[in-house]
Amino acid sequence: xxxxxxxxxxxxxxxxxxxxxxxxxxxxxxxxxxxxxxxxxxxxxxxxxxxxxxxxxxxxxxxxxxxxxxxxxxxxxxxxxxxxxxxxxxxxxxxxxxxxxxxxxxxxxxxxxxxxxxxxxxxxxxxxxxxxxxxxxxxxxxxxxxxxxxxxxxxxxxxxxxxxxxxxxxxxxxxxxxxx
Numbered sequence: 001x002x003x004x005x006x007x008x009x010x011x012x013x014x015x016x017x018x019x020x021x022x023x024x025x026x027x028x029x030x031x032x033x034x035x036x037x038x039x040x041x042x043x044x045x046x047x048x049x050x051x052x053x054x055x056x057x058x059x060x061x062x063x064x065x066x067x068x069x070x071x072x073x074x075x076x077x078x079x080x081x082x083x084x085x086x087x088x089x090x091x092x093x094x095x096x097x098x099x100x101x102x103x104x105x106x107x108x109x110x111x112x113x114x115x116x117x118x119x120x121x122x123x124x125x126x127x128x129x130x131x132x133x134x135x136x137x138x139x140x141x142x143x144x145x146x147x148x149x150x151x152x153x154x155x156x157x158x159x160x161x162x163x164x165x166x167x168x169x170x171x172x173x174x175x176x177x178x179x180x
Contacts, residue, residue: 001090003081006132009152010125012159017121020050020166023173024110030179032110036172043172044113045104046165051113052102054120057158060141061127064151068136076135084146084153085160092164096145124158131155 003009024047032044041049085093131151140148143157172178 001083003079003152003156005079006076006128006152008079009081009155009159010128013121013124013155016159016162016166017117020117020162020169021114023166023169024114027110028179031173034172034175034179036175036178040172041104041168043169044108044110045106046169047110047113047117048104048106048108049098049102050162050165051108051116051120052104053161054117054124054158056102057154057161058120058123058127060154061124061131061151064136064139064141064154065127065130065134067139068134068151069130071138073134073136073138076132076137079137079152081152081156083160084143084149084156085164092167093145099144124155 001008003012024043027043032047033042035042082088083090087093136151138150140150141154143149143154146157149157
């Protein structure tokens with residue numbers, strides 16, 4: 001998919017936010033703590049990871065918006081962006097190890113992590129007008145796996161990252177030994 005506008009990106013964010021919330025709704029403690037393999041994260045750990053990363057994406061986005069505003073960048077004219085964490089045909093890029101700063105530590109309740117995800121979503125929604133008011137495409141910040149990204153690409157990472165981990169949650173829930 002090609003993202004031609006901020007509306008396209010925000011549609012991705014809304015869709016993935018809703019789908020992620022649905023994937024984690026109604027789970028009991030045994031389900032959130034189920035570890036499908038010794039080296040795999042639990043659902044609670046995945047949700048904690050999303051809470052950490054989404055908060056980080058918001059901080060990066062605001063930092064880059066501030067830079068664009070300070071530079072007097074004109075309003076956004078349009079976009080022509082491809083996926084960031086997906087191949088051209090929509091398949092996930094190869095898995096990479098999360099940096100320590102965003103690796104879940106455990107002990108975080110699903111409700112607490114969910115509240116942080118909701119706050120990050122509200123914050124990113126609140127920045128929408130600012131993303132449109134100044135063309136931020138010249139401001140960049142490095143992503144540890146894919147390199148320098150502008151804030152619009154960081155928004156794509158936000159949505160695609162949630163999609164990737166929602167799929168991971170769905171696979172955990174489909175495991176034959178998943179508790180019910």
